[in-house]
Amino acid sequence: MNQIVVVGSVNLDVVLDVDRLPRAGETVIARGVRTNLGGKGANQAAAARISAGGVTFVGRVGADDAGVRLRDELSAAGVHVDLLAQAPGVPSGVAYIQVGAGDNTIVVASGANATFTELAPAEVDAVRAATVVVCQLEIPDPVVEQVAQVASGRLVLNAAPARPLPDAVTSRCDPLVVNETELAEFTGTDTGSVESVLVAAQTMRAQGVRSVVVTLGGAGAVWVDAGGSGHHRASAVPVVDTTGAGDLFVGTLAAQLAAGAPLSTAVSVGTAVASLSVTRPGTIASYPTPAEVAAVVAGVSTR
Template sequence: MARVCVVGSVNMDLVFAVETLPAPGATVLASSMSRSPGGKGGNQAVAAARAGADVVLVAAVGHDDTGAALRAHLESNNVDVGGVIALPVPSGTASIVVDAQAENVIVVAPGANGHLSLSSPRLRDLVAGCEVLLMQLEIPTDTALAAARVARDAGATVLLNASPVGADPAALAQLAEVTDVVIVNESEARHWVWPVPHLVTTLGARGAVHRSAGGETRVGAPAVEAVDTTGAGDVFAGVLAAGWAADPAHAVRRACAAGALATLVPGAGDCAPDDEAIEDALN
């Protein structure tokens, strides 16, 4: 597996279990509430590490108990946190509502994630030292663009999970120029047309489709009884990044299997399967 650098967000997730998602203006009662580590960057870093990659995370947390808990979770999952900086602002927080059909609605307060930058030479060196860079859009777009340029100049492969949607099209165009692989879901794929060498679109329970100059390949996912789809897309991205440099086609198959397995575990931060479980699902 490759040396992967993830530049992205780290949050504490507050997860509410409900029977049905609330309509606008409605109030529903949750049957339970739990706290768990999350954030797209943290989730993807853990997924890549569990899939066998050597992972370093560049992220920002607050000078608070939440930040310390997030750092401890990452370290316990063999993620190098040498690039996780602490800032004098609150750590990021996400509120996640999950219904009985495993669908979810998520609201994120970025906190420290919104202040992450690559102004430090040490952080730029961590990005330059990777073989594969994986980013998302829960951090400032300028930071993602700076990381992509550093990695590209160093000869690394750049992957971007273009989520959440909403970035300025001009900024997306700049990102596309220095990105090799874009990962989106079906909804995000309709937001903007990515002129990149590889576009991987996740299809939920139906797997994923990989489009490149060589054509289009559809990959199925194992059939499972989903408990919670939160974090499945992050697991897909992390596992894809872990295996892309060795074999992109096999990496897509592994990512589909890992994403399906992730839905069997409640919450986002601890739902990633390990390498053995992924291979068992493929077999």
């Protein structure tokens, strides 16, 4: 049995490296272009596999060359892809990413991901058997709702991009992972400070979410669960590329939870590991090695 099952999106990333992000209506010249495996689901699966024993990915690719490449690259990252199905008649998802001055913009053409509206019987079995199930909102609502219904283990939902969710989904989240902008959309409250983020996260938990984690970029992350709440600060590091850092955080968090770590520890490790990746270019290419993650875990455990 696999500890972690990730149900989500997989895209071919087309990344343009620019000196700065263009303003509306402006043309800039890229220093270079690269393509690689991406999508929140695939990134989170690859991130979880760095320190988890078994990770299975459930998703959809098109019947095209990109689909073959995405399957091969996800498998090369150590993720089981037997349940990565082919959607006939549509292309694989593609994300167009601009990276400049340590920041990025992303536009996604969902492609095959948009056809993923129901779990097949074998996929239901895998989700039901998993210790931790990870999901995001780059796939249609019906499959997210089905995942919440059939998962018997812990459900980690990265609610991005943010949109309204039924109580049947949010009540299963343990944790619901959002950034401060997404948290503001869910709660309609100010999230301009760590204190206001904590209040908003506690409000969400009082409304039925089992636990909440809020990522704050360079300011770290906040967590709230039945045992309390806290704020883990991120290390001050030179930022090269933030693409995929949030997905690395989620995948690392899931791996720590699957290993039995309390939420506070999982958030601390995820924050530290994500800080490593932003110092390097690329998405999955920037992710740390198992030894680097193990060193972070050892450092957290000795605090």
